[in-house]
Structures are given as structure tokens and as C-alpha cells.
Amino acid sequence: MMAVNWRALLQENRDLFFNIHNEEIKEGKGYLGAAANAEKVESVKEQVFEYYISDVNARLIYEKNA
Amino acid sequence: MGHEFIGQLAKNMKNVEYDRVIYNSKNYIGNRNHVWQIDNKKYTPEDVAEKILSVAKANVERFYGERVDGAVITVPASFNHDQIESTKNAAKSAGFLEDRLIFISEPTAALLDLIYEEKLSDKRNTIHDFSKPKKVLVFDLGGGTCDVSIMNVEINGDDYKVEELAISPHTQLGGVDFDICGVLYLLHKYSILNDIDHKRMPHHVDVKRYIFSVLSLEIEKARIMFSSLSSGLTGEGYGDVVYRNSLENFYTGQSFEFEISKKEYDECIKPLLTKGGNLGFNIIDPIIDTLNKANLGKEDIDEVFLVGGMTAYSTVREAIENFFGKKTISYLDPMYSVAKGAALYNYYNENKKKIEKGKIIIYPVVAENIYLDVKNNLPVLLVSQGTKAPYEKVHEGIVKVDNATGIKLDILSGKSIYDPKMKRLKSVQLTFTDIIKPGTPISIKVTFDKNRILHLEAWVTGNFKQRIDVTFDKEVLYDGC
Amino acid sequence: MKPYIGIDLGTTNTVVACADYIEDGNVKIDILDIEQISDRCGSITVKKNVAVLHLCG
Numbered sequence: 001m002m003a004v005n006w007r008a009l010l011q012e013n014r015d016l017f018f019n020i021h022n023e024e025i026k027e028g029k030g031y032l033g034a035a036a037n038a039e040k041v042e043s044v045k046e047q048v049f050e051y052y053i054s055d056v057n058a059r060l061i062y063e064k065n066a
Numbered sequence: 067m068g069h070e071f072i073g074q075l076a077k078n079m080k081n082v083e084y085d086r087v088i089y090n091s092k093n094y095i096g097n098r099n100h101v102w103q104i105d106n107k108k109y110t111p112e113d114v115a116e117k118i119l120s121v122a123k124a125n126v127e128r129f130y131g132e133r134v135d136g137a138v139i140t141v142p143a144s145f146n147h148d149q150i151e152s153t154k155n156a157a158k159s160a161g162f163l164e165d166r167l168i169f170i171s172e173p174t175a176a177l178l179d180l181i182y183e184e185k186l187s188d189k190r191n192t193i194h195d196f197s198k199p200k201k202v203l204v205f206d207l208g209g210g211t212c213d214v215s216i217m218n219v220e221i222n223g224d225d226y227k228v229e230e231l232a233i234s235p236h237t238q239l240g241g242v243d244f245d246i247c248g249v250l251y252l253l254h255k256y257s258i259l260n261d262i263d264h265k266r267m268p269h270h271v272d273v274k275r276y277i278f279s280v281l282s283l284e285i286e287k288a289r290i291m292f293s294s295l296s297s298g299l300t301g302e303g304y305g306d307v308v309y310r311n312s313l314e315n316f317y318t319g320q321s322f323e324f325e326i327s328k329k330e331y332d333e334c335i336k337p338l339l340t341k342g343g344n345l346g347f348n349i350i351d352p353i354i355d356t357l358n359k360a361n362l363g364k365e366d367i368d369e370v371f372l373v374g375g376m377t378a379y380s381t382v383r384e385a386i387e388n389f390f391g392k393k394t395i396s397y398l399d400p401m402y403s404v405a406k407g408a409a410l411y412n413y414y415n416e417n418k419k420k421i422e423k424g425k426i427i428i429y430p431v432v433a434e435n436i437y438l439d440v441k442n443n444l445p446v447l448l449v450s451q452g453t454k455a456p457y458e459k460v461h462e463g464i465v466k467v468d469n470a471t472g473i474k475l476d477i478l479s480g481k482s483i484y485d486p487k488m489k490r491l492k493s494v495q496l497t498f499t500d501i502i503k504p505g506t507p508i509s510i511k512v513t514f515d516k517n518r519i520l521h522l523e524a525w526v527t528g529n530f531k532q533r534i535d536v537t538f539d540k541e542v543l544y545d546g547c
Numbered sequence: 548m549k550p551y552i553g554i555d556l557g558t559t560n561t562v563v564a565c566a567d568y569i570e571d572g573n574v575k576i577d578i579l580d581i582e583q584i585s586d587r588c589g590s591i592t593v594k595k596n597v598a599v600l601h602l603c604g
Contacts, residue, residue, distance in 0.1 A: 006255075006325075006330075009258070010330065019344065020247055020250055020251075020334070020337060020345070021344070021345070022344075022345045022346050022347070024246075024250055025243055025246045025247065025250075025345065028246040028249060028250060028278055029090075029242060029243075029246055031271075031274045031275050031277070031278035031279070032089045032090070032242070032275075032278055032279060032282060033080070033084065033085070033087045033088055033089035033090075033275075033279065034085055034086055034087060034088050034089075034102045034103075034104050035085065035102070035103070035271075035275075036094075036100055036101065036102045037100075037101045037102070037103060089559075090558050090559065092556065092557065092558040093558060115556060118556065118561050119554065119556065122554055122561060122563045125563070125579065126550055126552055126563060126565065126579060129550075129565075129579060130549075130550045130565075132549070134550060134552060136552075137552045137553070137554050138551075138552070138554070139553075139554045139556055140553070140554070140555050140556065141556070153556065172555065175553065175555070179576075182574075182576075186573075208557050208558055208559070208560075209557055209558035209559025209560060210557075210558030210559065211558060240558055240559075241558075241559060242558075242559070375559075375560065401560065401562060402555075402562055402564065402578050404553075404555035404557075404562070405553050405554060405555035405562035405563060405564035405578065406553065406564045406576045406578070407553065408552075408553025408554060408555060408564065409551055409552055409553030409564035409565055409566035409576050410553070410566050410574060410576060411553065412551040412552060412553055412566060413551040413566035413567075413568070413574050416551055417568075
């Protein structure tokens with residue numbers, strides 16, 4: 001299995017081996033350890049504030065939806 | 067519900083119960099939307115920090131046989147106030163008292179340790195002379211962050227004065243990125259050996275978690291071996307060191323026998339060490355950025371001090387030395403400098419009233435410009451980068467009301483108003499108790515405390531009753547507070 | 548003796564140091580070994596570094 005001539009292969013395919021992209025690193029980091037929920041947990045409140053400027057209105061709507 | 071473990075045992079479980087280990091939680095602290103769920107329990111980054119600090123506190127108390135309620139805790143120089151505030155909340159939950167907590171930047175702490183060690187050795191043979199003011203660049207590359215600070219160090223008798231001149235933007239680049247580069251490389255090798263494209267390997271996300279977890283541990287082991295066996299073997303023409311291992315039941319029941327040499331690994335991590343690499347981030351860019359902020363060239367730096375576990379790796383150290391064209395200062399074990407410096411600062415700070423000599427004065431600065439943004443307007447500069455903390459300023463009538471019932475204020479940070487990486491730190495809402503005429507001016511008071519935590523107060527100019535205190539863990543309307 | 552502690556809360560390792568006055572105006576700084584108190588899963592000794600949270604099922 002280890003009979004591959006890595007030295008020759010690496011020299012011929014430098015880009016394949018060493019041209020790593022940002023997205024690959026980001027994705028790889030995401031696979032380390034427990035899964036995380038990066039979604040917004042308080043999205044109801046946040047959405048409400050996108051549309052209503054008043055704290056009082058927002059609270060009423062949030063309570064209604066909760 | 068299982069038991070929680072914190073420490074080396076947890077680390078050792080990375081390849082056994084890989085999907086039940088929380089990694090790199092510090093990278094997400096201050097972000098309340100990042101939540102890990104294991105069984106049915108949710109963990110925020112702040113919860114994880116609290117648990118780690120609780121264990122640390124319990125151990126100190128057991129060792130000394132008395133209650134400990136104060137500490138100096140270090141944070142990256144580039145942490146923003148949300149990140150510092152969240153760390154502070156974790157420490158409070160762990161049982162530390164708020165007024166006995168001090169946060170100093172990691173590079174500053176490391177520098178204090180360096181000065182102290184040099185001072186201890188001055189009777190024997192001083193290597194680095196701090197008797198005259200010096201500009202020191204501290205490069206701190208740890209597990210998850212790359213922090214650069216330029217500081218002016220002045221020693222007057224027994225007093226130390228450390229003035230931060232500029233600090234880098236928050237750069238999430240550390241050991242984990244170096245590991246992933248090696249992991250991707252090994253996956254390429256696996257693809258060739260088995261004649262498949264690893265990117266197209268059909269598998270469940272759990273399989274990917276397993277693959278990345280075990281390979282990242284292998285790369286970490288390889289790097290430790292390269293560090294221990296290749297010291298002294300540097301430069302072109304040195305002999306190579308090879309790490310070999312075999313992983314049973316790696317994928318679809320098959321084992322994976324592999325090898326990686328130091329030269330191969332160094333080639334893999336090259337983009338992380340090279341300015342303008344294709345990744346969009348590397349260790350050189352934050353150095354250049356910080357030099358620019360301080361209006362200094364690399365030749366103006368008297369000493370370069372390396373801190374953090376990753377700087378123990380010779381290839382990283384060589385990249386920095388090549389950039390500066392000179393030798394750097396580093397310790398045999400750069401992992402302990404930061405904690406030692408923090409303990410030293412704690413001692414001097416607690417005893418400053420009692421002792422006449424030997425004071426440590428630190429002048430921390432703000433890492434990036436802080437802007438206030440009101441909908442449909444250009445952001446207004448509130449605090450410039452480099453402003454020394456503590457700081458207080460009132461901006462009278464800085465913005466105008468465009469709505470009769472309230473105004474939404476966005477707090478942003480970045481290099482300039484055109485910075486594409488501008489971050490929204492917080493959104494706050496000033497709701498008026500009485501209806502206000504549109505066009506009425508709003509005043510803002512900005513305060514930075516010694517821990518670099520930002521506090522804002524906003525009020526209708528001339529009407530102090532219509533105000534909001536936007537100290538960030540209170541009155542913030544978004545985050546469920 | 549009152550400990551003056553410094554904590555480097557790192558991304559992958561946490562280090563705790565304690566400073567104590569010794570004599571002649573000198574301060575001694577030690578790195579503290581950290582160990583986790585035994586529990587139902589047995590006694591666990593952790594050398595120096597606290598890193599990650601693990602939940603044992």
C-alpha cells in the first residue's frame with residue numbers, strides 16, 4: 001500500500017496537494033467535535049425589531065407569537 | 067444525561083467520542099447565537115468558559131486551602147467588548163467577584179513575564195536590555211487566534227510602563243487551521259491510495275466528523291514529533307523527519323496506513339505563513355496591519371517576542387524571522403508566558419498601595435475604530451483605534467431622530483467606514499417615553515473602562531429623562547436579556 | 548498564604564499561574580497543575596491544561 005512514490009507524485013501534482021482553499025479549511029473546522037447550531041436562537045425577537053421600532057409593540061408581538 | 071469532563075481526559079476523547087467534544091469554544095465567545103447541543107442540553111461558548119474557569123478556581127482553592135474570588139484573566143488584545151464582557155460573565159458565573167476581576171491582553175501579559183524574567187536574570191547575564199524605552203512587537207499564535215501587539219516598554223527603576231501602540235484586528239487563525247491543512251493533505255493521499263475522490267466520498271456527516279477528528283489528532287502528533295526531532299535541523303538541505311501511523315477501521319471498515327514528512331507538512335501550511343496567499347488569511351497580514359496602524363516600519367521594531375504554543379514550531383518562527391530579517395525572542399515553552407504575566411500583574415496590582423517601588427502601569431488601546439450607524443446615514447466615528455483606555459467622551463447632538471417613537475442605533479467596528487470587513491457589534495434601541503419631534507438631536511456618552519469594555523449612554527439632547535443606558539449586558543433588546 | 552492568580556483562558560489550553568512574594572522584593576510565579584475531582588467515572592488527573600468540555604454518556 002505504501003509503495004506509492006510520493007516524492008514523484010507530489011512533484012507532478014503540487015497544485016492538487018498544496019493548493020488549499022479557504023472554504024475547505026472552514027468546512028473542515030466545522031467537522032471538529034460536537035455539532036453546533038449557529039442559527040439565531042432568538043430570531044423571533046430579532047425579526048420583530050426589523051419591522052417595528054417600538055419596544056412596546058415588539059414585546060406585544062413577541063408575546064403573541066411565543 | 068452524562069457527566070461533564072474538562073481537561074486532558076476530554077481532549078483524549080476527541081477520537082473516541084468525537085461528536086461529544088466541544089472544540090475551540092473561545093472562538094465563538096460573545097456570540098450568543100452559537101450553541102452546541104449534546105443530548106438535550108445546550109451549551110453556549112460562555113457556558114463552556116464558565117465550566118473551565120470553575121475547575122481552575124476549585125483547583126487553586128484546594129491547593130491553597132482558602133477561598134479565591136479574584137483573578138487576572140487574559141483575553142486576546144483584539145477581543146471586542148462583547149467578547150470581553152462575555153468572558154467576564156463566565157468568570158462571574160464561575161464564582162469570581164466582578165470587582166476583583168481584571169482583564170488584560172494576552173500579549174501584554176506575556177511581555178510582563180518577559181521583562182520580569184529578564185530582570186531576574188540581570189544580575190547574571192541580561193540578554194535583552196530594557197533599560198531604555200523599546201518598541202516590542204508581540205506575536206501570539208495560539209490554538210485559535212493570531213494576535214499582534216506593538217508596545218512601548220519603559221522601565222524606570224523598578225517600575226514597568228507598558229503602553230500599547232497598536233493591536234491587530236481579531237484574526238481567527240491558530241493551531242486548528244494548521245491542523246486542517248495537514249488533514250486535507252492526508253485526505254488527498256487517502257484518495258490516491260484508494261483511487262477515490264475524498265470530496266465525493268458518500269458519507270454521513272458523522273463519518274466526516276470522525277475522519278476530521280482522528281486525522282487532526284494525527285497531525286497534531288506529527289507536529290509535536292517534528293518539533294522535538296528536527297530542532298537544529300533547519301534551512302535548506304536538512305534531513306527530513308517522517309511521521310508514520312496506521313488507523314484501523316478508518317473508512318468503510320478499511321484501515322489507513324499513512325506517512326507525512328516535515329517537508330510535506332511545511333509545504334501544506336505555507337499559505338498560512340505567506341503574505342498574500344490564496345487563503346485570504348495568514349500570519350503576516352496582521353503584522354503588516356498592526357505596523358501600519360502604529361505608523362511604523364518593520365525596521366522600527368526593537369524586539370519581536372513570540373508567544374503561544376504554535377510559535378514553538380520552527381517553521382512558524384522562521385517565517386516571522388524572515389519577515390523581520392532578525393532573530394526573535396522566544397521561550398523554551400511559550401505556552402506559559404501569558405498566565406505567568408497575568409499572575410505577576412495580579413500581585414503588583416493588589417499590592418500597589420503597599421509597595422513604593424515596582425509598579426506596573428498598562429495603557430491599553432482600542433483595536434479598531436468604533437462607529438455609530440443610524441439607518442440611512444453614513445456611520446459616525448465614536449472612538450478612533452489607538453484611543454487609550456480608560457476613556458470617556460460626550461458627543462452632543464451627534465445624530466438626529468427620524469422617528470417619533472424611537473431610534474435604532476447600530477454600533478460597528480472596522481478600519482474605516484468603507485471597510486468590507488466592518489462588523490456590527492450591537493444594535494440597541496432607544497425608545498422614547500414621550501413622542502419626540504423628528505429632527506431632534508440625540509447625544510451619546512461613550513466610556514471605555516480599564517478592561518476595554520464599551521459603555522454607551524444615549525439620550526434626547528436637553529432631555530435627560532429620555533435616555534437609555536446601553537452598557538452591553540443590560541438593556542440590550544436583541545439578545546433575550 | 549494569599550494566592551495572586553493569573554489565568555490564560557486559551558482556545559485549546561488553559562493555564563493557571565500563581566504569584567507569591569518570596570523575599571528581597573522578589574515574586575515567585577508557579578504554573579499550577581490542575582486536576583479534576585473524582586466522580587462516578589473515576590478519578591481523573593489533568594496535567595496543567597484544561598481544554599475542552601466532554602460529556603461522558
